[in-house]
Amino acid sequence: MVETFKLNDGTNIPAIGFGTFQIPADGSTYQAVSDALKLGYRHIDTAVAYFNEQEVGKAIKDSGIPRDEIWVTSKLWLQDYAYEDAQKAIDLSLKKLGLDYIDLYLIHQPYGKVDEAWKAMVEAKEAGKIRSIGISNVTPKIWQKWENIFTENVPSVNQVEFNPYFQQKELRKIMAEHKISLEAWAPLGQGNHDLFTEPVLVEMAKKYGKDVGQIILRFEHQEGAIVFPKSVHEARIKSNKEIFDFELTSDEMDAIRALDKGKGMHDPDAPGVEEMLSQYDVHAND
Incomplete structure (x- = not known):
């Protein structure tokens, strides 16, 4: 049984999922998602811009697992x-995934006509096409820009870069x-x-086996973060899920919090990011 977190709209999301970013749609996504589902994952994260929704949907269908037991995220x-x-x-997205509803649908990049996209997503949620709606790559600065629309219909999640070096x-x-x-x-x-190779992390790994x-x-x-590590290697897919049989102490948590560098690999506020992303055509093959 996978642990869950309760979202602000009352739905329960599996605390760990399987990410499909940069897994190609050449059969690799189908295989990786099939492996993940066999190993007990019940949360799959994809996006229109990953070009692999079809393979994700096929793996879910072929798994034989009841639809209501699998959490599926995609992004606009x-x-x-x-x-x-x-x-x-x-x-x-629903058609490519072969699903009647998507559990979570996100604004993938918070630029351009975000207000119009959000309105369509709110309505799709009300129509039962989407269970939960959220945002991604939204920084404090971007939040301020769109705060009026996001506080009217509050997002359930914000999917952002997050790890010990960038703790947001x-x-x-x-x-x-x-x-x-x-x-x-x-x-x-x-x-x-x-x-x-951080010594503090290496020491903890030894301690807990x-x-x-x-x-x-x-x-x-x-x-309290929902995580979805990505791998195409079955052994790694399996080991990434084995994090629920031990607990870090408060001192250990503090030691890891001290590793924060306050910045990540991607800065959504950087000049030129919006222009660069706008060149990306997700319908080239439709």
């Missing part, structure tokens, strides 16, 4: 944020005010060598 890409485009994109302290204060849950992308720092990745994921879980 910014070229579809105009209201009518967003409506069409939500229906297209300022952002988490804002999120706590609105009971918005944090989902961590790059929970393992995308394999950052420095992070995996775990690997450093499991210590990091356990820390994030205890901080």
